[in-house]
Amino acid sequence: MLAMSRDFSSITSILNNIGPFNEVPDEYSPQETINALSSSKILVIGAGGLGCEILKNLALTGFQDIHVIDMDTIDVSNLNRQFLFRAKDVGHSKAQVAAEFIQERIENNHLKITPFFGRIQDKPVEYYKQFDVVICGLDSVEARRWINATLVSLVDNELNNLIPLIDGGTEGFRGQSRVILPKVTSCYECTLDMVTPKTTYPVCTIANTPRLPEHCIEWSSVMEWPRNFGSQKFDADNPEHVEWMYQLSLKRAQEYNIEGVTRLLTLGVVKNIIPAIASTNAIIAASCCNEAFKLVTNCNPILDNYMMYSGDDSIFTYTYAHVNKKNCPVCGNMAKNVTAERWWTLEYFIDELSSKLEIQMKRPSLSSSSAYLYLRNPPNLEEKTRPNLYKKLSTLIDDGNEIVVTDPNLPISLRLVVNFSGPEHEPL
Amino acid sequence: MIDKETKYDRQLRLWASTGQANLENSHICLINASATGSEILKNLVLPGIGEFTIIDDKVVSPQDLSGNFFLKRENLGQDIATSITSNLSELNTDVKGHAINQSIKHLITKVESLFWDQFNVVIVSDYSPELDVVKDLLWDKRIPLLIVNSVGFYGSLNLIANEVTVIETHDPSRLYDLRIDCPWPELQEHADSIDLNSLSDQDHAHVPYIIIYIKVLQAWKQEHNNLPPQNYGEKKLFRLLIESYSRNIKIEANFTEASNSIHRALQVTQIPNSISKLFENSNIKDENLSLTTPIFWIYIKALKNFVHLNNNQLPLPGNLPDMASDTAGYIKLQNIYRAKALKDQELFTHEVQKILDSIGRSHDDVNTESIASFCKNSQLLYVSQGSKELYGTSLLQELLHSEQASENYNALGVYFSILTYNAYIEKFNSKPSIQDLETFSDLFFQKFSIDKAEVLPESILNTFKEVLSHNTQNYHNLNSLMGGIVSQEVLKLATSQYTPLDNLFVFDGIRSFSEKWKI
Ligand SMILES: [Zn+2]
Numbered sequence: 001m002l003a004m005s006r007d008f009s010s011i012t013s014i015l016n017n018i019g020p021f022n023e024v025p026d027e028y029s030p031q032e033t034i035n036a037l038s039s040s041k042i043l044v045i046g047a048g049g050l051g052c053e054i055l056k057n058l059a060l061t062g063f064q065d066i067h068v069i070d071m072d073t074i075d076v077s078n079l080n081r082q083f084l085f086r087a088k089d090v091g092h093s094k095a096q097v098a099a100e101f102i103q104e105r106i107e108n109n110h111l112k113i114t115p116f117f118g119r120i121q122d123k124p125v126e127y128y129k130q131f132d133v134v135i136c137g138l139d140s141v142e143a144r145r146w147i148n149a150t151l152v153s154l155v156d157n158e159l160n161n162l163i164p165l166i167d168g169g170t171e172g173f174r175g176q177s178r179v180i181l182p183k184v185t186s187c188y189e190c191t192l193d194m195v196t197p198k199t200t201y202p203v204c205t206i207a208n209t210p211r212l213p214e215h216c217i218e219w220s221s222v223m224e225w226p227r228n229f230g231s232q233k234f235d236a237d238n239p240e241h242v243e244w245m246y247q248l249s250l251k252r253a254q255e256y257n258i259e260g261v262t263r264l265l266t267l268g269v270v271k272n273i274i275p276a277i278a279s280t281n282a283i284i285a286a287s288c289c290n291e292a293f294k295l296v297t298n299c300n301p302i303l304d305n306y307m308m309y310s311g312d313d314s315i316f317t318y319t320y321a322h323v324n325k326k327n328c329p330v331c332g333n334m335a336k337n338v339t340a341e342r343w344w345t346l347e348y349f350i351d352e353l354s355s356k357l358e359i360q361m362k363r364p365s366l367s368s369s370s371a372y373l374y375l376r377n378p379p380n381l382e383e384k385t386r387p388n389l390y391k392k393l394s395t396l397i398d399d400g401n402e403i404v405v406t407d408p409n410l411p412i413s414l415r416l417v418v419n420f421s422g423p424e425h426e427p428l
Numbered sequence: 429m430i431d432k433e434t435k436y437d438r439q440l441r442l443w444a445s446t447g448q449a450n451l452e453n454s455h456i457c458l459i460n461a462s463a464t465g466s467e468i469l470k471n472l473v474l475p476g477i478g479e480f481t482i483i484d485d486k487v488v489s490p491q492d493l494s495g496n497f498f499l500k501r502e503n504l505g506q507d508i509a510t511s512i513t514s515n516l517s518e519l520n521t522d523v524k525g526h527a528i529n530q531s532i533k534h535l536i537t538k539v540e541s542l543f544w545d546q547f548n549v550v551i552v553s554d555y556s557p558e559l560d561v562v563k564d565l566l567w568d569k570r571i572p573l574l575i576v577n578s579v580g581f582y583g584s585l586n587l588i589a590n591e592v593t594v595i596e597t598h599d600p601s602r603l604y605d606l607r608i609d610c611p612w613p614e615l616q617e618h619a620d621s622i623d624l625n626s627l628s629d630q631d632h633a634h635v636p637y638i639i640i641y642i643k644v645l646q647a648w649k650q651e652h653n654n655l656p657p658q659n660y661g662e663k664k665l666f667r668l669l670i671e672s673y674s675r676n677i678k679i680e681a682n683f684t685e686a687s688n689s690i691h692r693a694l695q696v697t698q699i700p701n702s703i704s705k706l707f708e709n710s711n712i713k714d715e716n717l718s719l720t721t722p723i724f725w726i727y728i729k730a731l732k733n734f735v736h737l738n739n740n741q742l743p744l745p746g747n748l749p750d751m752a753s754d755t756a757g758y759i760k761l762q763n764i765y766r767a768k769a770l771k772d773q774e775l776f777t778h779e780v781q782k783i784l785d786s787i788g789r790s791h792d793d794v795n796t797e798s799i800a801s802f803c804k805n806s807q808l809l810y811v812s813q814g815s816k817e818l819y820g821t822s823l824l825q826e827l828l829h830s831e832q833a834s835e836n837y838n839a840l841g842v843y844f845s846i847l848t849y850n851a852y853i854e855k856f857n858s859k860p861s862i863q864d865l866e867t868f869s870d871l872f873f874q875k876f877s878i879d880k881a882e883v884l885p886e887s888i889l890n891t892f893k894e895v896l897s898h899n900t901q902n903y904h905n906l907n908s909l910m911g912g913i914v915s916q917e918v919l920k921l922a923t924s925q926y927t928p929l930d931n932l933f934v935f936d937g938i939r940s941f942s943e944k945w946k947i
Contacts, residue, residue: 010904011900013898014580020894057908277442319940
């Protein structure tokens with residue numbers, strides 16, 4: 001008995017029998033399906049709460065060539081849900097520890113898990129071409145935009161090189177999973193306006209009229225930290241830094257008779273912490289892997305294309321086909337219309353643009369069809385274009401002109417048609 | 429040694445230390461050491477459930493190993509309950525795991541019924557013999573039972589509980605109880621003390637909108653037979669009236685906010701129907717109150733008495749939304765709300781104690797925190813009466829004559845396919861496969877006493893075929909998904925926070941779609 005290794009008896013009936021909802025019953029062949037499953041290369045991005053679950057699910061449902069990327073190391077606060085990690089692993093690479101754990105637990109010589117401890121942006125585009133499916137279990141909006149744009153850019157007009165992207169995300173008792181077929185379904189960028197923005201507070205409230213404990217913490221973090229420590233960056237994992245922040249916030253709160261500044265809240269505000277539990281990660285990761293399994297085996301139809309889940313008020317799911325945006329900067333082919341006031345300077349325009357939910361660029365560079373308006377890089381061009389920041393946009397381009405916005409962190413170029421309105425001068 | 433606050437940081441933000449303490453005092457029982465069951469327990473061991481017990485007499489087979497991450501190859505041939513318990517215990521040293529390597533059939537005849545009292549929630553995963561006996565036993569003991577099934581791409585979950593009551597529902601609508609339409613004397617006095625006309629421009633732009641609303645609404649009522657705005661047109665006029673109080677709506681952020689949030693000004697202070705209905709509940713009739721009445725119902729009785737003494741109003745929660753204001757003005761207002769909330773809490777506590785006295789219970793049976801929490805949430809309380817049945821006539825009617833079902837698909841068909849699947853195992857002691865379609869259909873008619881003249885719709889036949897073709901109970905993605913869902917329900921029940929399922933849930937992994945019913 002002991003000599004036997006872990007087999008796939010748990011999924012044989014699924015692979016061998018054609019069910020009533022199979023969409024390709026005439027072409028379906030069990031043997032080909034088994035081959036497809038064992039030979040397909042799948043990439044898992046993120047080895048955190050979702051990633052641990054995803055790796056486990058893939059390894060138990062017949063996938064044998066699994067790659068995993070994560071730039072993070074293991075932290076104590078991961079242990080309440082990232083079940084492949086133990087206290088002794090704190091400080092080590094998530095991708096490496098996760099891969100080793102799965103290999104050891106599954107004990108199957110045919111299973112190969114290849115970890116990469118680093119950023120997804122460190123790999124060339126060519127690297128991504130080798131995969132049949134990519135599953136994303138990340139909490140970073142920027143990394144998802146990057147992989148989404150990269151996979152969309154690989155697809156040509158005949159839909160060659162189409163690599164499906166399955167994306168999952170969770171927050172507390174809620175989450176969502178979706179299947180993105182680049183250039184076919186809507187993409188991650190198409191739904192950027194559905195991302196919950198980070199709560200921000202007006203500067204004048206923080207500086208002059210704090211009312212909530214959060215205002216006091218923001219004051220310490222946004223205004224007092226740079227004033228006291230200059231260019232030294234605040235490190236939320238450094239207990240001394242956190243203690244300083246907490247004590248200062250507490251002092252300010254006491255001055256204003258505001259109650260409720262605690263260490264827990266301080267950490268929550270400065271780290272923008274999102275509540276997370278193993279249960280929700282399990283649900284969303286399983287949904288993502290179920291879609292990957294159906295996609296590779298063709299045994300049943302796949303999700304078209306978005307499922308929202310919430311478990312805080314009974315159990316609720318909402319499944320629908322999210323429609324792609326024609327003016328999506330990644331998968332669309334139309335420019336997006338924006339309106340600017342005539343009196344806006346270029347700098348004002350860029351500020352407005354960066355804060356827009358569906359755009360969200362941290363370091364945008366702008367050019368028109370004939371000239372650079374403002375470039376962040378290289379330094380000599382930055383210097384040359386900097387004076388434009390203080391000029392009125394309406395003096396730089398004409399009404400109805402198209403401009404292109406790029407960000408060094410994203411392989412995206414956003415096309416905007418600018419329409420002017422309003423007065424020439426800032427109203428008083 | 430890792431401190432718990434750091435380890436549990438991400439979940440404490442959901443249920444705080446009170447929820448965590450409840451969780452750590454909970455003991456969960458799993459009947460059947462299935463893959464789904466292991467996944468459920470993993471999601472409970474990680475956040476620090478107090479104890480768990482697994483009941484199963486089987487030894488680990490290759491099929492068990494195939495779909496269960498919490499079995500190792502070396503466990504083949506060993507007791508499955510012990511193996512899973514030991515592999516799960518590695519995840520969290522704070523948790524105590526116990527294995528009972530006996531069949532439920534045997535155990536149930538052997539143990540005193542007292543044995544079950546140690547559990548806060550019991551879970552049955554996949555087919556189990558003696559399910560009806562277990563169900564009856566736990567129902568009588570008022571211990572919630574979760575029954576979860578996973579067959580192929582389908583999953584189902586029943587919550588069998590006599591009654592579920594939740595105080596901290598974390599209602600997502602985030603309504604604030606501000607009493608703009610009926611300020612209490614201290615609030616009225618404070619509003620009256622602010623003379624908008626005599627304020628400097630700076631102060632005028634910092635008057636919190638609560639004050640603005642109280643003033644404008646009272647002005648409006650004087651002109652309108654003491655009635656608030658009644659319809660859309662009047663609400664628009666009311667908004668204009670608010671804006672007319674501003675010196676310059678473009679720069680006075682407080683007035684802009686006031687104009688944008690008028691639903692807060694027009695919210696009517698009243699007792700929600702869901703709450704006044706509780707006042708009629710037989711649990712709180714004098715003759716039914718006893719030493720064993722749950723504290724929740726004692727609170728409801730006290731709440732009923734409280735509103736009689738308090739102008740038919742619930743206790744004030746006392747929390748405010750943030751709003752444009754200078755610090756002093758906001759804090760002043762906050763203190764007025766808090767003081768009133770505390771006063772209400774005192775009056776409420778007094779009513780609770782009177783009831784406790786009348787039935788000879790100690791005042792120590794309740795504590796200040798739980799009273800404070802009840803008063804804060806008294807508008808949002810959740811109560812549901814459950815059912816012991818797995819199906820009823822109306823559910824069967826819906827199955828056979830559903831208008832929602834399409835020609836080839838019926839969501840309720842998924843559930844009845846699973847019930848029939850278990851009935852088949854009960855009868856034939858083996859899993860049905862696609863070759864057994866006819867026997868399976870016959871069993872369906874027989875089990876649910878359906879007239880054989882009834883033609884089985886294509887949609888139901890399809891779900892039968894799906895379940896029989898893909899008849900595995902160990903398709904891991906479904907195990908893990910259902911495991912996640914069940915563990916969320918256990919967390920809600922154990923922490924007494926958030927609203928649980930009521931009471932039947934079905935997940936379809938082919939359509940990535942779910943539906944709920946109340947039996
Ligand atoms: Zn797109």
